Amino acid sequence: MKKVLEFLNKNSPFYLATLKGNDPMVRPMGLAFGYHGKIFFGCGSKKQVCRQMTDNPRVQLATTGGDGTWLRYTGFATFDDDPDIYDAAAKAFPPVEKMYPRGSDTGIAFFHLKNGIALFCDVSGAVLETINL
Numbered sequence: 731m732k733k734v735l736e737f738l739n740k741n742s743p744f745y746l747a748t749l750k751g752n753d754p755m756v757r758p759m760g761l762a763f764g765y766h767g768k769i770f771f772g773c774g775s776k777k778q779v780c781r782q783m784t785d786n787p788r789v790q791l792a793t794t795g796g797d798g799t800w801l802r803y804t805g806f807a808t809f810d811d812d813p814d815i816y817d818a819a820a821k822a823f824p825p826v827e828k829m830y831p832r833g834s835d836t837g838i839a840f841f842h843l844k845n846g847i848a849l850f851c852d853v854s855g856a857v858l859e860t861i862n863l
Contacts, residue, residue, distance in 0.1 A: 731769060732764075755778070764822075769842055770815060799858070806844045
């Protein structure tokens with residue numbers, strides 16, 4: 731977990747791919763943090779991305795490092811409403827409190843990838859390491 735989380739944070743933004751029907755939807759993301767042994771992400775609870783992951787939880791994250799190494803992290807988006815996750819997110823990424831104030835109508839939803847598989851690859855696409863999360 732630690733290696734994947736460090737790579738995501740070092741190479742932010744990373745990109746999240748979801749499906750809207752049969753159409754792929756990709757957007758930049760920047761919030762990744764560890765909580766209870768899992769990598770969590772956050773998104774606006776009223777945004778399309780949240781609805782897309784509810785409709786089809788199969789997602790993929792990707793980013794590239796400065797040396798050409800890249801990460802593909804695939805799994806099933808699983809939302810968690812534990813109220814303590816907000817505090818962990820705010821500690822890891824303080825702008826969360828300004829972007830999504832606690833108790834406001836611009837809520838944030840937190841999710842991790844269940845049955846996640848992270849592939850670290852080189853510039854040719856060869857898999858260097860596989861991590862099951």
